[in-house]
Amino acid sequence: MFVSVALLILIQSAAVVPVTVTSRSPQVQVEEFSDAELSCEFRTEKDNNPRIEWKKIDKDVSFVYYGSRFVGPFQGRAEIEGATVRLRRVTQADAGKFRCEVSAPQDSVTLGETNVTLTVLVPPQMPSCDVPSSALTGSQVELRCRDQHSIPPAVYTWYKDNRALPIRQPNATYTIDEFSGVLTFQTVSRADTGQYYCEARNRVGSSQCPGTHMQIDDLNVAAVISGVVILALLVLLCAFGVFYAHRHGYFSRHRGRSFWIPQCHGAAHISSQNLHRTEHTQNSGYSHPPKEDFKHTQSFML
Known part of the structure; x- marks a missing residue:
């Protein structure tokens, strides 16, 4: 009697298996433009018609398989068998992490899930x-x-x-x-x-x-030395030209210029030549006496 009760309990406990979801290949690597299989296998406790969904986990979560059909960019280029998905001609846009979710409302554990990572291999282009x-x-x-x-x-x-x-x-x-x-x-x-x-x-x-x-x-040493010598000669020649011009007063003479000098009774225009003449007279130590203004007067005998 005791053995029969124990056997009955064992059978009942073995039948009570909550929903479980697994994958044969959690990491999938395929070449670009080939097909990829995303494995998903499940087992339920009671529910014989669980709901299956696939999602892609990027910055945002997007549906791949929802409401018993493929959606978005996977529509028309994917198929499902059980819960395993097969993608045709995958590209870099398909690479990433996918999640298979199985919902069994009649089970004690109502939801199970597993992740599959898809890597799309790309050969080098011309570097x-x-x-x-x-x-x-x-x-x-x-x-x-x-x-x-x-x-x-x-x-x-x-x-x-x-x-x-x-x-x-x-x-x-x-x-x-x-x-x-x-x-x-x-x-x-x-x-x-x-x-x-x-x-x-x-x-x-x-x-x-x-x-x-x-x-x-090879580095042409002779050409480098010649270039340095020529450059030095040009610098010396320019320096000598500046010194010669400064020595002979080319930087201080004002040729052909005129100035307006204010006077007490007005303004007199004096040319630069008169200025030079005045300077020469002052340097020689001689100066003309100033002309005095006078009025001619007549005397009358009374």
Whole structure:
């Protein structure tokens, strides 16, 4: 009797299973423009016709599957089987976190949910490469390569004359950051002259930029010295010209100018030549006596 009661309790407890929702693949990664399956599996306690909803969790929550139909951008390009959704030709706009919700009003636990994250993989496009056309020996030179679209982020390989440059090589005159795409020569030499290009690659593809020729030339020391000497001579010549002009009074003479000098009885116009003549007379120590104004008078004999 005791065994029968215990067995009955075990059967009843086994049948009472609240709604549960799980996913076989919580993390989904597919290439762009291929199909993606968002797995959702559920089990209910009593409710044989639960309500199934899919939502996309971004900055805002938007419906994917609601009211037994797909809505928004998923309409016409998705299908559902049970609670599992299959999206056709996914793009970057589809990437993100999705939530599968199962509502069972007749169960003791009425709601269950699970999340699925979709990552859309994108191969590198043609990277942008910055290679200088020329440089001088002994200078520091950087070559840059960058791809903005690859998912996951690309790693970079530099080539010189169609041969890959090793990232790590003893006594190398350069360094390569394979994650940023920067090739750095601390001091370039003529041996570094050649054609350079870069390849960006990730797990789904690769791409490369066109090659660019970089010419390394020696610094022309003789030409630099000649230029410095010529510049110094020009500076000295200009200084001598200024000194000569100042010495001969070209900066202090006023030729052909006239002035108006106020007098007690009016204004008299005096030319600059008269001024010079007056200065010369004063310098010689001689001055004309001033002319006296007089009136002619007559005397009368009384």
